[in-house]
Amino acid sequence: MTETQEQVRAHQDHPAQDGLYLVLISVHGLIRGQHLELGRDADTGGQVLYVVELLRALAAHPKVARVDLLTRQIHDSRIDSSYAQAQEPLADVPNAQIIRLPAGPDEYLPKESLWPHLDSFSDHAMAYLRQQDRLPDVIHSHYADAGYAGVRLALQLGVPLVHTGHSLGRSKRQSLLASGESERRLEEKYQISHRIRVEEDILSVASLVVASTRDEIDSQYGMYDWANPERMRVIPPGVNLARFDPAPHPAPAIVPALARFLREPERPPILALSRPDERKNIAGLIHAYGQSPALQTRANLVIVAGNREDIRDMPVGPRHVLTEILLLLDRYDLYGRVAYPRHHQPDDVPDLYRWAAGLRGVFINPALTEPFGLTLIEAAACGLPILATEDGGPRDIIANCHNGLLIDPLNTGEIGQKLLNILNDGERWQQYAHNGIAGVRQHYTWQAHVEKYLAALDELPLTAPLAADLTASSERQVSAHRLLFLGARLLDPPPAPGQLEELVATLHRKRRQVALGLVTTRPLHELLALLKQRRLAIPEMLITRAGTQIHYGAGLTRDRAWSRHIGVNWQGDRVYDLLAETPGIRLASRSNQGFYAIHAFMDQEFAGLAGLEDQLHQQDIPARVVRIHAQEFLIVPQRASMGFAMRYVANQLDIGLDQVLVVGSARADLDLLGGNILAAQIGREIAEDQLPEDIYPCNADDLTGVMEAINHYQFLEE
Structure with missing residues (x-):
């Protein structure tokens, strides 16, 4: 071993x-x-x-x-x-x-x-x-x-x-586009492209993805390039059977508030319970009800859509949904047949289900898409038959419990007819109510969920947790209580006369207060050569090859714990062979390769690095691609990055991130910036409006920007 x-x-x-x-x-x-x-x-x-x-x-x-x-x-x-x-x-x-x-x-x-x-x-x-x-x-x-x-x-x-x-960006995007939303509004309101990119990254790292239904794996995660069904398990959520049960209870406190909306409150209710969110398709439900005189005669419609005081004071999304509800009620003249209470308490929810079941009503979830549908199993546990969207998790719930029907959320005629089918068939209603109670107890308890969950954790692959390397720690000899990290590109090309000398002299005077580190995508020997050219002493910390190596002090003590941490599951030989076989990519010589960094170049006609990342994922190689220049890149272990390495060093030295200043000069340095560190950028390679808001954009375009950043953050003050 x-x-x-x-x-x-x-x-x-x-x-x-x-x-x-x-x-x-x-x-x-x-x-x-x-x-x-x-x-x-x-x-x-x-x-x-x-x-x-x-x-x-x-x-x-x-x-x-x-x-x-x-x-x-x-x-x-x-x-x-x-x-x-x-x-x-x-x-x-x-x-x-x-x-x-x-x-x-x-x-x-x-x-x-x-x-x-x-x-x-x-x-x-x-x-x-x-x-x-x-x-x-x-x-x-x-x-x-x-x-x-x-x-x-x-x-x-x-x-x-x-x-x-819980919900996925690609599925949400597809459903909202189908409902008439524009691409532009999806980006402005939801930042949907950014969310989808993040979800792809999550799928590349996660050892286990918990899904609520088989449909979620097949239809929703199936839209993602980096989804791996072998890492996914269907573990449905549970319902609290102590709260949601069919036993008779006193009429809920909310019932009088409902009755004041309804001319005939004893009619069976069609109950909808959701947030006032356009994806929940409450408007579609009102269209279905308003277009069916038979349904209006047979049942009331009860819409419990969150809590509100003044609709005008609500955020734009809920305000739009609730305003549309009121306009549609007026359009179809549904007053006296539709209840839409302003307030309800969490304790009202199980009572609402039981109240609706007592009047032989129906619960409906007409959402455009529903990853699972927790309210569906809550209603079922209380003996209330259900109708639910066919898009997403309700398909599994109804397949397991046999307690209702699926609907096309965009087909208002179908919604109205299927509601009538259940309400008008007493035998079917009774069978659905009985099946729902039994099905939830068999398939959807929290105890069952936890047992399946812990069994899935037992199957996770072995991982090596990060541990301190005590030997390396004892050799570090960094006594300062603040850290200044500079992107090594600030030293190349040569600074103007006097700039570097002034910075070095300032830091030397404050050496008991601030320790200096350099960070680069380049290998250690190239950084040392650059320091020699600039006649600079080796600083206290060197992070090289895009965060795959950490060395300390003039003795260049390597942090072995960091190397072991990033090396878990690293498959450098497989990466090297993959690049060697990929047209349009030229590998650097063997002598220029790092143990944890594969160095390569792209031809001008090479399609791009996104496809290469896909190949790494498809071959189950945990790695990330780091661009150095337009045609030059590294592939490093998934756990390695300059930002992670810098945070690791700060932790090992017991220095808080608010006592760390990082000054970068290139797009690659963005990996270092953001979060709780103090950060600044020199130069205009990245436009100011594209920088994270907490990064200070230096006015200087050269090394004097370092002192500007130090003064901005008052970093050398006691």
């Missing part, structure tokens, strides 16, 4: 004794342990309930020692102060807690606005996890934004990433 395999075994044996430590990540929305504000907005829906229920269910299992749910910390007078609480233990499950971390501005933001702040969230999450007495055994991300953070954490820590998509 190799040294790395022994490390892996030691790590995996330890949790077996003490129980698993699991970390869940769900960034957006409003998450707390009690009194969930479901339906408040588009970001506080089924996913929030899912992750909180999963947190509880996992923590209750005897094989699990601890579960942390990481989410975003919010200080905003418009929402409850509980979302600002940094740590929230769950009173009913002592080994579970919600950890809230800063990410961007204090106020509550929609998920589409969180992308620029996810590096900061990731850095805060890394700092939190490194403070714990052990590394997590698994990181489990939920949705694309958390997946972005999960990828960064998993690669830096060397632990497996599990991912649940």
